[in-house]
Amino acid sequence: MARVGKAKRLQCVGYTIPQIKTAIRKKFPNLSPTSFKVTSCPDEDYNCIGWAAGDTKNFWWPIGGYWPPGVPRERTLDAFKQAFATKGYVECEDVRAEDGFEKIVIYARDGKPTHAARQLSASGWTSKLGTFADISHRLIGVDGDEYGARVAQMKRPKS
């Protein structure tokens, strides 16, 4: 997993950054060219759920992936909330930034969870896009057909 540093330029095997950005924008039309940044190369090791939970070693998914012990292996919103609860998250009212807390948002389509994003700042969020790249973005950027709608938000104290 290559990260963007201040002095380092991200270089990915098999893709240029413009190619990655173009592919992402095709799928997420709410992301304008300047409203998001590619922050990692494509990587199958982890996914959005693990990324939101702070785990880049495991691909979190209730069916066929890593899933916290004791949490039902079912693709329901309740099971996803329980999975995040194992990392200290509790449900909260909204997605506004709160001092001392970090928040995540869960997306669902047709009632099935699809995605999670993690808050970085007042208007900045980060998402791992499936087996593709990580991006930093505005929350609205990943709303839409691919992931559906935001259905829950949770928060935990910043460590």
Next chain:
Amino acid sequence: MDGMIYHIDAVPVFSTAVYTPVLAPPAPQRTARAKSDSSFDSRLVAGGVTGVEITSDPIPPATRRRFDRLARKWKSETLFTSAIDDMAMNSNYQQIIGMGPVVVPLILGRLKERPDFWFWALTAITGTNPIPARDLGNIKKMRDAWLGWGRQRGYSV
């Protein structure tokens, strides 16, 4: 044993309604049947195929082309999803499963090149799941389990 069968109950994609395995190809030149290794065989999916007949027949070019085309389309259509079940239910992926044991070496070759979610297809085709429950989600270990399985059965991976 339940711990080894991670999604058989949740999503019945492994049923023979989806894929009807062909266990005995006519007059194979060479077979490398699963050894009766109790530690390994204990991991076989109940009710599934108990092994895959491997032949040394070359893979027909048309089969290889079809597999490559379906694999590319599958990856392209599921690149942004985290849902392993959605990846597996993608129509291209299902067609690959439907191609049967002939594509096992092609899938293992892809896995060797780069870890990816081929595990569902391999289990659906072979009826076997060599991935220990503790390794679910660790895609490199999941990949290694399948490559080890392939080597045990004579695939050059």
